[in-house]
Amino acid sequence: MLLPQGLIRFKLLVLEMLNKDSTIRDEKPRLVIDMDEVIADTLHKFLVLYNRDYGIAMDIHQAPGKELHENLPENLNGQWKIYAHEKGFFKDIPPMPGAIKTVKQLQTRYNVYIVSAATEFRNSLEDKLDWLAHHFPFIPWTNIAFTGDKIVAADIMIDDRIKNLAHFSGRRLLFSSPHNLLITGYERVNNWQEVAELLL
Ligand SMILES: [Mg+2]
Numbered sequence: 001m002l003l004p005q006g007l008i009r010f011k012l013l014v015l016e017m018l019n020k021d022s023t024i025r026d027e028k029p030r031l032v033i034d035m036d037e038v039i040a041d042t043l044h045k046f047l048v049l050y051n052r053d054y055g056i057a058m059d060i061h062q063a064p065g066k067e068l069h070e071n072l073p074e075n076l077n078g079q080w081k082i083y084a085h086e087k088g089f090f091k092d093i094p095p096m097p098g099a100i101k102t103v104k105q106l107q108t109r110y111n112v113y114i115v116s117a118a119t120e121f122r123n124s125l126e127d128k129l130d131w132l133a134h135h136f137p138f139i140p141w142t143n144i145a146f147t148g149d150k151i152v153a154a155d156i157m158i159d160d161r162i163k164n165l166a167h168f169s170g171r172r173l174l175f176s177s178p179h180n181l182l183i184t185g186y187e188r189v190n191n192w193q194e195v196a197e198l199l200l
Helices: 005-026 042-054 079-085 099-106 122-135 192-199
Strands: 030-033 111-117 144-147 156-159 171-175 187-189
Touching: 042 079, 079 122, 099 192, 122 144, 171 192, 187 192
Parallel strands: 030 111, 030 156, 111 144, 156 171, 171 187
Antiparallel strands: none
16 A cells, blocks of 8 residues: 555654664663772772882771871872872772672663773873773773763762762762761762662
């Protein structure tokens, strides 16, 4: 049967709308995950270097609510930035316990993005890309974003810095780190086991 052009166009339009709709329905929620002190134990790397260069104890008491360098002698206050600028600093950081396994599992239910404020340290861009390829090879390049301010549209964000969470409109999970232990008013996760229990 021959259909008038107008009807054909209408049918095509409806089909297009249905396709679009099903694409949206099938899309998994977007989950944004930070790197430093969330999937990467960056504090440990700093301590290794402070220990090597200044004999700082690896198990130095980290006062809740303070940055690592605020627990160190005053003359070392700016040293962390010098370390962070060095090429290779971000390359051999140990992953956080349970992070690899849990992120892999989360991929089945979420569209996982790794979003890191990396542009402050120019060498970190290459280091972090290499680090992710080594430890998280299952994260495609399309789902890695290196940025300054984290202006992102997603459903859930896991981060240890409230400067990144504060303006995020989705569900905000504060990943515990010594520097944020006094912060209240956020949904908190203390480790990757807790993330798994909450989101899987
Ligand atoms: Mg972080």
